[in-house]
Amino acid sequence: MQTQMLNKTFALISLGCDKNRVDGERLLGEIASHGCPITTDLYKAQVLIVNTCAFLTAAREEAILSVLEGSRLKEEGKLEKLVVTGCLPQGYEEEVFPALTEADVFLGTADAKELFPALERAYAGERVSAVGPASRLPAEQGKLLPRVLSTPDHYKYLKISEGCSNHCTYCLIPSIRGKYLSYPMEALLEEAKGMGETEELILVAQDITRYGEDRGENQLVPLLKALAALENIRHIRLLYCYPEKIGEELIALVRDEPKILKYLDIPLQHSEDRVLKLMCRRGTRAEYLKLFARLRAEIPGIALRTTFISGFPTETEEEHRALLAFLKEANFMNCGCFAYSREPNTPAYKLKGQVHHATKQRRVKEFYAAQKEIARANMQAFVGKRLNVLCDGIDMERSCFVGRAYFQAPDIDGVVYFTAGEAKEGQVCSVRIDRAEEYDLFGHAE
Numbered sequence: 001m002q003t004q005m006l007n008k009t010f011a012l013i014s015l016g017c018d019k020n021r022v023d024g025e026r027l028l029g030e031i032a033s034h035g036c037p038i039t040t041d042l043y044k045a046q047v048l049i050v051n052t053c054a055f056l057t058a059a060r061e062e063a064i065l066s067v068l069e070g071s072r073l074k075e076e077g078k079l080e081k082l083v084v085t086g087c088l089p090q091g092y093e094e095e096v097f098p099a100l101t102e103a104d105v106f107l108g109t110a111d112a113k114e115l116f117p118a119l120e121r122a123y124a125g126e127r128v129s130a131v132g133p134a135s136r137l138p139a140e141q142g143k144l145l146p147r148v149l150s151t152p153d154h155y156k157y158l159k160i161s162e163g164c165s166n167h168c169t170y171c172l173i174p175s176i177r178g179k180y181l182s183y184p185m186e187a188l189l190e191e192a193k194g195m196g197e198t199e200e201l202i203l204v205a206q207d208i209t210r211y212g213e214d215r216g217e218n219q220l221v222p223l224l225k226a227l228a229a230l231e232n233i234r235h236i237r238l239l240y241c242y243p244e245k246i247g248e249e250l251i252a253l254v255r256d257e258p259k260i261l262k263y264l265d266i267p268l269q270h271s272e273d274r275v276l277k278l279m280c281r282r283g284t285r286a287e288y289l290k291l292f293a294r295l296r297a298e299i300p301g302i303a304l305r306t307t308f309i310s311g312f313p314t315e316t317e318e319e320h321r322a323l324l325a326f327l328k329e330a331n332f333m334n335c336g337c338f339a340y341s342r343e344p345n346t347p348a349y350k351l352k353g354q355v356h357h358a359t360k361q362r363r364v365k366e367f368y369a370a371q372k373e374i375a376r377a378n379m380q381a382f383v384g385k386r387l388n389v390l391c392d393g394i395d396m397e398r399s400c401f402v403g404r405a406y407f408q409a410p411d412i413d414g415v416v417y418f419t420a421g422e423a424k425e426g427q428v429c430s431v432r433i434d435r436a437e438e439y440d441l442f443g444h445a446e
Contacts, residue, residue, distance in 0.1 A: 009037045011045035013066055016053025019204050020086060021150060022159040023109055024051040026138050027085065028148035030112040042073060046080045047119065052088035054176060056341040063088045071102030081122055083107065091176035093131045106131055109177055110138045112145050135178030137162055144187045154426030155200040155410060158192055164206035169280045169347040170309065170340065173206055182212050185223055192227055199390055199426055201227065202237045209245030221249050228259040237409060239265040243291055244282045255299045261406045263303045271326035272319045275312055285326065292330055303333040303407030310367055311340040311360030314353035320363050324370045333378055334413045337367040372438045379436035386446065389416045389431040391423045403429065414439030
C-alpha cells in the first residue's frame with residue numbers, strides 16, 4: 001500500500017469513445033481499491049487523470065487542451081499532480097512526454113496497476129513515464145482489473161477485446177492499441193455478473209464480431225449465449241459488428257434470443273467498391289445490400305446503424321453521389337458521417353488525390369441532408385404506435401422524461417421524450433408516440 005497516496009482525492013476526465021470510458025473505469029477501480037476518495041469536482045481534486053483519445057488529429061488536440069486546462073489548476077495551487085493516460089501517451093510517448101511538461105505521470109491504455117507506483121515517484125520529485133506495451137489485457141492472475149462504473153445503474157458497457165488487427169488504411173488504432181486480443185470468456189462473465197441488475201448491457205470493442213479468433217476460433221455466439229443466461233442481465237446491445245463476420249449463427253441468435261436487442265451497429269465507412277478497396281475494407285456495395293436484406297427478412301423490425309467516411313483520398317463526385325444513393329437504398333435507422341482526417345503513419349496519408357477540406361465539409365453536409373430525410377420518414381412511422389422506452393431520467397429543459405427505444409443506443413442515436421405521472425430511471429415505460437422529428441420521438445406513457 002502506498003501510504004503517501006491514502007489521503008489524496010482523485011478526479012478523472014475521460015475523452016473519446018465508450019471503449020476508452022471502460023479504460024477510465026478501470027483506473028477508477030484501481031483508485032477505489034486503494035481506499036482513496038474520487039470526486040467529480042475538479043476543484044476538490046489533488047490528483048487529476050486525463051484519459052485521452054488519439055484516434056484523430058482533433059482528438060489529440062482536445063486531449064492536449066484538457067491537459068493544459070488541468071495544468072492551470074496546478075498553477076492555482078488546487079491540484080498537486082496531473083496524470084495523462086490512454087491513447088495519446090500510448091501512441092505518442094516519445095513526442096508528448098518531453099513536450100507536455102505540465103504533466104507529472106504518463107500511462108498507457110492498460111497501465112492502471114502502474115498508477116500508484118508512478119505517483120509515488122512523482123511525489124518524490126520525478127516526472128514519470130510508465131507506458132507499457134499496448135498488446136496486453138488489463139488483467140491480473142486471470143481476472144480483469146476492477147472497475148468503478150461511470151454510467152447510470154441501468155446500462156453498462158462490457159468491453160470484450162483490446163486492439164484491432166483489421167489494418168484499415170485510414171486508422172491508427174492498430175498502431176496505438178496493438179493487435180486484436182480477446183478477453184477470456186470466464187473473466188467477462190464474472191465482470192458481467194458483478195455489475196448487478198442491468199437493464200442494458202452494451203458490448204463494445206473495435207470489432208466485437210472477431211471475438212475469440214485470436215484464441216483459435218470465433219466465440220462471439222457462445223459468449224452472447226452465456227451472457228444472456230445471466231439473471232442480472234435484462235437486455236444486450238451489440239455495437240461495432242463488421243459486416244463480413246455477420247453469419248448465419250449470429251443472425252439466428254439475434255433473431256431468437258429475446259434478451260438481445262434487435263439492433264446492430266455495422267460500420268461500413270463507404271459504399272463504393274473502389275473506395276472500400278483503398279480503405280482495405282473487406283466488402284462490396286452488393287454484399288452490404290444483400291446482408292441488410294437478409295437481416296431484415298430474418299429479423300423483422302431490426303434497426304441498423306452505421307458510419308461513413310466522406311472525402312477519402314481520390315473519392316470522386318460520382319462516388320459521393322453514389323454513396324448518397326446507397327443511403328436511400330439501405331435505409332439506415334441511424335447513421336453517422338465523418339470527414340476523412342489525414343493521419344500521419346497511416347497508409348492513406350501517402351495517397352495522392354487528397355480531397356480539399358472545403359469539399360469534404362460540403363460532402364458531409366450533403367450526406368446529413370440526405371440522411372435527415374431518411375431518418376424523418378423512419379421516425380414518422382412510429383407516430384401513433386406504442387414503444388417500450390427505457391427511462392434515462394428527466395430532461396429539465398423540456399420538463400419531461402427522456403429515454404430510449406430499442407433502436408437508440410446511448411449518446412449516438414436519438415431519444416424519446418415523454419410525459420408520465422411517474423417514471424424512474426432504469427424503468428421500462430410503455431409510451432404512445434404522438435409526434436416525431438428527424439431523430440427524436442415525443443409521446444406519453446400509457
